[in-house]
Every structure is written in C-alpha cells, then in structure tokens.
Amino acid sequence: MYDLAAMGSWAEFAIRWLHVITAIAWIGSSFYFIALDLGLHRDRNLDSGADGEEWQVHGGGFYHIQKYLVAPSNMPDGLVWFKWESYSTWLSGFVLLAVVYYLGAEFYLVDPAVWDIAPGWAIVISMASLAFGWLVYNFLCDRFVNANQTALMVVLFVVLVGMAYFYSSVFSGRAALLHLGAFTATIMSANVFFIIIPNQKVVVADLIAGNKPDPKYGKIAKQRSTHNNYLTLPVIFLMLSNHYPLAFASEYNWIIASLVFLMGVTIRHFFNTMHARKGMPWWTWAATTVLFILVMWLSTAPMFRADEPDEAASGAALQFAQAEGFDDVHDIVMGRCSMCHGAEPFYEGVLWPPKGVRLDNEYQIARQAKAIYLQSGLTHAMPPANLTYMEEEERQKIVAWYRAATGG
Numbered sequence: 233m234y235d236l237a238a239m240g241s242w243a244e245f246a247i248r249w250l251h252v253i254t255a256i257a258w259i260g261s262s263f264y265f266i267a268l269d270l271g272l273h274r275d276r277n278l279d280s281g282a283d284g285e286e287w288q289v290h291g292g293g294f295y296h297i298q299k300y301l302v303a304p305s306n307m308p309d310g311l312v313w314f315k316w317e318s319y320s321t322w323l324s325g326f327v328l329l330a331v332v333y334y335l336g337a338e339f340y341l342v343d344p345a346v347w348d349i350a351p352g353w354a355i356v357i358s359m360a361s362l363a364f365g366w367l368v369y370n371f372l373c374d375r376f377v378n379a380n381q382t383a384l385m386v387v388l389f390v391v392l393v394g395m396a397y398f399y400s401s402v403f404s405g406r407a408a409l410l411h412l413g414a415f416t417a418t419i420m421s422a423n424v425f426f427i428i429i430p431n432q433k434v435v436v437a438d439l440i441a442g443n444k445p446d447p448k449y450g451k452i453a454k455q456r457s458t459h460n461n462y463l464t465l466p467v468i469f470l471m472l473s474n475h476y477p478l479a480f481a482s483e484y485n486w487i488i489a490s491l492v493f494l495m496g497v498t499i500r501h502f503f504n505t506m507h508a509r510k511g512m513p514w515w516t517w518a519a520t521t522v523l524f525i526l527v528m529w530l531s532t533a534p535m536f537r538a539d540e541p542d543e544a545a546s547g548a549a550l551q552f553a554q555a556e557g558f559d560d561v562h563d564i565v566m567g568r569c570s571m572c573h574g575a576e577p578f579y580e581g582v583l584w585p586p587k588g589v590r591l592d593n594e595y596q597i598a599r600q601a602k603a604i605y606l607q608s609g610l611t612h613a614m615p616p617a618n619l620t621y622m623e624e625e626e627r628q629k630i631v632a633w634y635r636a637a638t639g640g
Contacts, residue, residue, distance in 0.1 A: 240331075265457075280298060346402065361411065369391070400485050410474055413470030484531075488530050491526060499517075501513065561597065566592070
C-alpha cells in the first residue's frame with residue numbers, strides 16, 4: 233500500500249531538486265557571461281572586427297573568446313543558445329509553487345491573521361500577480377529604454393517594494409517572501425523568453441538574409457540582461473527565506489525583503505566593477521554589512537503570526553482536529569514538541585519556533601498535521617536526535633491519527 237503523503241513529499245523533493253539544478257545552471261551561465269562581457273579587452277583593434285576578446289584558462293586548456301557588438305559578418309555553424317536553463321528554472325519553480333503553496337494553500341498560502349481569504353481566491357491572486365509584474369516591468373522598460381538606466385532601476389525598486397508590502401498584506405509571511413521571489417524570477421525568465429532570445433533571433437535572421445542587423449535589438453537585450461544580473465542574488469535569498477522565520481515571520485518582512493534587493497545591488501556592483509578592471513570598491517561590502525545588520529534588527533520584532541482561536545479552524549484543519557486519536561496526539565505534541573515550537577520557546581538556545589512552526593494549541597497542531605505525520609510519525613526526523621525521548625508507541629499513535637483523518 234502506497235502512502236500518499238510520503239509519495240507527495242518525495243515528489244516535492246524531486247521537483248525542488250530539479251529546480252535547484254536548473255537554477256544553478258542558469259545563474260552560473262548568467263554570472264559567467266556578465267563577467268566575460270565586462271572583462272573583454274576592447275582596445276586591440278581586432279582584424280576580425282570583434283568588439284573585444286578575452287583569453288582564459290580552465291581545466292588544463294586555453295580559450296580564446298571574441299564578442300561581436302552586433303553580429304559577425306557570416307553566420308557560424310553550431311550556434312549555441314543559452315535559454316533552456318532559464319525556462320527550466322521557471323517551469324520547475326512554478327510547479328513547485330503549485331505543489332507546495334497551491335495544493336497546500338490552506339496551510340501555507342493563507343494566514344487568517346493576515347487576511348482571511350478563501351484558498352481558491354488566494355491562488356488566483358498569486359497567479360495574477362506574477363502576470364501583473366511582467367506587464368508593468370515590460371511597460372516601464374519599453375517606455376524608458378533610452379532614458380537614464382539608473383533612474384529606471386530606482387523606479388523598478390519602488391515597484392518591488394510595493395509588491396513586497398502587497399504580498400505581506402495578503403499572504404502568510406512564508407508565502408509573501410516566496411512570492412516576491414517568484415514575482416522577480418518571472419520577470420527575469422520572461423526577459424529571456426520574450427525579449428532577449430527573440431531579439432537575438434531577429435539578428436540571426438537578418439544575417440542569414442544578408443542584411444545588417446539593427447543595433448537596437450542588442451541594446452534592448454543588454455538592458456534586460458543587466459537587470460537580471462542585479463536581481464539574481466535577491467531571488468536566491470527570497471527562495472531560501474522559507475527556511476528562516478527570522479526573515480519571513482517578522483511584521484517587517486516586507487522591509488527586510490526590500491533591503492535584500494539593495495544588498496543584491498551592492499554585492500553585484502563589487503563583482504561587476506572588479507570584472508571590468510575598474511578597481512575593488514570595498515565600500516560596497518561595508519554598505520552590505522550595514523544593510524544586513526539592519527535586517528537582523530528588524531527581524532527581532534515580535535513574530536508575525538498571532539494566535540488563531542480554535543473556532544477559526546476550518547476545512548482540513550478541522551478534519552484533523554476531529555479525527556480519532558487527536559486528543560492523544562495533542563498530548564504527545566505538547567509534551568514532546570511545544571517546548572521549541574511555541575510562541576515563546578523555553579528550550580535552551582531556541583529563541584523562536586523553528587521555521588516559524590507553532591505547535592502550542594489544538595488549531596496549530598491540526599494545521600500542521602501532515603508535517604507532524606511525516607517528521608515524527610513516518611520518520612524519526614523530529615524531535616531532532618529524539619532529545620525529548622518520543623517513544624515508538626507515540627509515533628504509531630501519530631500515524632494512526634493521520635491515517636484515520638485521511639482515510640489512508
């Protein structure tokens with residue numbers, strides 16, 4: 233007999249792993265080409281007509297790389313396109329978003345203490361916000377492609393701050409930061425799909441037809457590529473934020489997320505300047521440190537999630553609370569888990585409930601039924617190192633309760 237919860241957990245793990253693999257491939261190629269472009273020697277009057285060149289050594293071999301500002305005079309054979317890394321990252325990320333936050337909307341997406349909204353409507357808002365982000369961003373870039381690009385990035389930062397506040401006012405803290413990351417990643421991947429690759433295809437088509445490509449296509453693609461470069465590090469932080477309640481479970485989580493975008497700019501500015509051989513602006517690390525200290529200070533505000541009264545439990549949570557064996561499980565969790573997973577943990581060294589998970593009342597325990605089943609019933613992951621001496625009989629009671637509630 234297959235355990236659906238276990239299968240679902242493994243499916244989530246597989247999708248998450250795929251997402252990480254593809255993200256590494258995309259980020260790696262993006263960082264490499266940005267560093268390569270900035271580091272090209274453009275003062276050598278190359279006979280080939282290339283804009284610049286670079287000699288590199290890696291893996292025991294030497295590489296001679298040239299970049300053409302628009303395109304070479306003749307179309308080379310075996311042209312390699314860098315696009316599937318981006319597409320695969322976004323597609324796997326969206327599937328992961330659907331599996332975790334859409335299928336588990338009642339537990340992870342909606343927080344009644346923030347906004348008591350039906351899970352279905354929350355999902356609609358989630359998907360609509362991703363499309364909205366791209367439309368607004370694309371409009372601003374098209375409108376101001378010839379304007380001061382630094383000013384444009386300031387305007388885009390204001391948009392991101394607004395979305396951070398919006399998400400924190402609609403979704404749970406965990407989902408708010410994750411969605412801000414998905415919002416940003418959607419813009420980045422859409423840049424590749426709708427702008428960068430199509431523009432490059434126009435250039436290729438002109439070359440094949442014997443026409444001189446219009447340099448505007450390269451200019452537009454470079455604009456979007458630069459934006460992707462500065463957005464990458466904040467996206468990584470936001471995607472990892474669900475593991476750190478100090479980031480997502482603070483009432484100032486939207487400000488924390490906004491400051492993270494600034495840290496992404498300061499860090500990338502250091503490396504971009506270094507790769508361009510324009511010095512080592514160490515002040516950027518001092519600025520990053522100040523921003524990070526400010527984030528740490530903001531994160532110590534009271535935890536975002538407030539106690540929900542028992543009568544607020546609904547849907548699946550109510551189903552688990554009414555299932556046979558819940559009273560026993562409640563006593564087990566209160567005795568073995570609540571010393572860490574409480575509003576004010578009293579286990580030495582634990583200042584906040586790990587991952588923001590609270591298990592100190594009936595509603596919270598019912599709400600976290602699947603996690604309790606997987607972490608303490610089906611496996612021995614929790615309590616860590618079995619520090620509270622949860623007995624095997626107690627674990628079996630958790631299993632029996634969960635299966636009674638799900639009919640498994």
